[in-house]
Amino acid sequence: QLQLQGSGPGLVKPSETLSLTCTVSGASISSRSYYWGWIRQPPGKGLEWIGTISYSGSTYYNPSLKSRVTISVDTSKNQFSLRLRSMTAADTAVYYCARSSMVVTLVLPPDLWGQGTLVTVSS
Amino acid sequence: DIQMTQSPSSLSASVGDRVTITCRASQGISNYLAWYQQKPGKVPKLLIYDASTLQSGVPSRFSGSRSGTDFTLTISSLQPEDVATYFCQMHNDAPTWTFGQGTKVEIK
Numbered sequence: 001q002l003q004l005q006g007s008g009p010g011l012v013k014p015s016e017t018l019s020l021t022c023t024v025s026g027a028s029i030s031s032r033s034y035y036w037g038w039i040r041q042p043p044g045k046g047l048e049w050i051g052t053i054s055y056s057g058s059t060y061y062n063p064s065l066k067s068r069v070t071i072s073v074d075t076s077k078n079q080f081s082l083r084l085r086s087m088t089a090a091d092t093a094v095y096y097c098a099r100s101s102m103v104v105t106l107v108l109p110p111d112l113w114g115q116g117t118l119v120t121v122s123s
Numbered sequence: 124d125i126q127m128t129q130s131p132s133s134l135s136a137s138v139g140d141r142v143t144i145t146c147r148a149s150q151g152i153s154n155y156l157a158w159y160q161q162k163p164g165k166v167p168k169l170l171i172y173d174a175s176t177l178q179s180g181v182p183s184r185f186s187g188s189r190s191g192t193d194f195t196l197t198i199s200s201l202q203p204e205d206v207a208t209y210f211c212q213m214h215n216d217a218p219t220w221t222f223g224q225g226t227k228v229e230i231k
Contacts, residue, residue, distance in 0.1 A: 035218045047159075047167065047210055049220040060219050096166065100218055107217035109157040111178065113166045 002026035004114035006097045012121050018084040022097030022114055029078045030055055035100040035107050036080045038071065040093040041116075048093075052100070053080060087121045094118050125150045129211050129223030135231045142198040144226045146211035149192070155215035156194045158187055159222075162207045171196065172214065198228075206230055 008020035022036070029036065037052035051061040053071045061069050070083040084091065095117050098110035126149040136142050146156060154174040159167040169178045171187040174194055184199045198205055211223035 037218065037220075039220070046225045047212075047222040049222065052218040052220075054218070062219070107214075109159075109169055109172050109212055109214045109217075109220065111169045116166060 002099070002112060004097050004099060004112060006095065006114040006117045008095075008117050008119070010118055010120060012087050012091075012119060013123050014088055014121055016087055018082070018087050018091070018095075018119060020082045020095055020097070020117060020119075021079050022081070024078050024080070024099075028075075029073055029080060030075050033102050035102065036071075036073070037098050037100060037110060038082045039096045039098055039110065039113075040091075041096070042090075042093045050082065050084075050095075089121050092119065092121045125152060125213065125215070125221070127211060127213055127221055127223045129226060131226060132224065133227040133229070135229045136201050137231045138201055138203060140201045142201050142205075142228060144196045144209050144211075144228075146194045146196075146223050147192055148194070148213065151192055152213055152215040154189055155213060155217075156187070156189065157212040157214055158185075158196045159210045159212060160205075160207045161210065161225075167210065170209075201228075201230070203230060 003025045005023045038050040051071045068085045073080045097114040099112040100110050101108050129146045156174045157172040158170045161167040174189040175187045186197045188195050208225045208227045210225050213221045
């Protein structure tokens, strides 16, 4: 059964870089059947898509975050990662990793989510 | 950019009531609209995609429909376990996603 397990620090200082990792179990991260992404949710607020990476390594980023975000894949560890630079208090949120399935050439909305990692930005 | 407007922001209904939540897109997005349910303290769960396709395992009291650029999530008979926040999401430009603001559903 495919599962996603996010990991990373719960506290980041302002101006620093957040690094989160999502470990995929039960499937190969290189599978042509899936795309992988990150979504965040500030406490008590709505969902914000951060970015997505395809099985081939193509990346798609939210324009509002694009200048600060990098998403990458480590096939040797079956993981994908998020780096978000120049963190501020506004970046405090629960960060979810998620999987999207492909049907023919269509990428469906994320249907499997990790448990979420609460990241607080504070000195 | 296409904007999504979700309404209402919250609602309170009795067990057994029919509940509807609406999302309106500022431009046509065909049927590319999904609905998620997020129970308190839990991970969002995909309920419906392509406006009306029920995700596997989702109870049949949930349904989705489209009229032009207006999309509706209907719970035919509200149950206590349906207390949650519901989000719509455009997926017309996959794999980029835009979420609605959310609707909090409570039991009266």
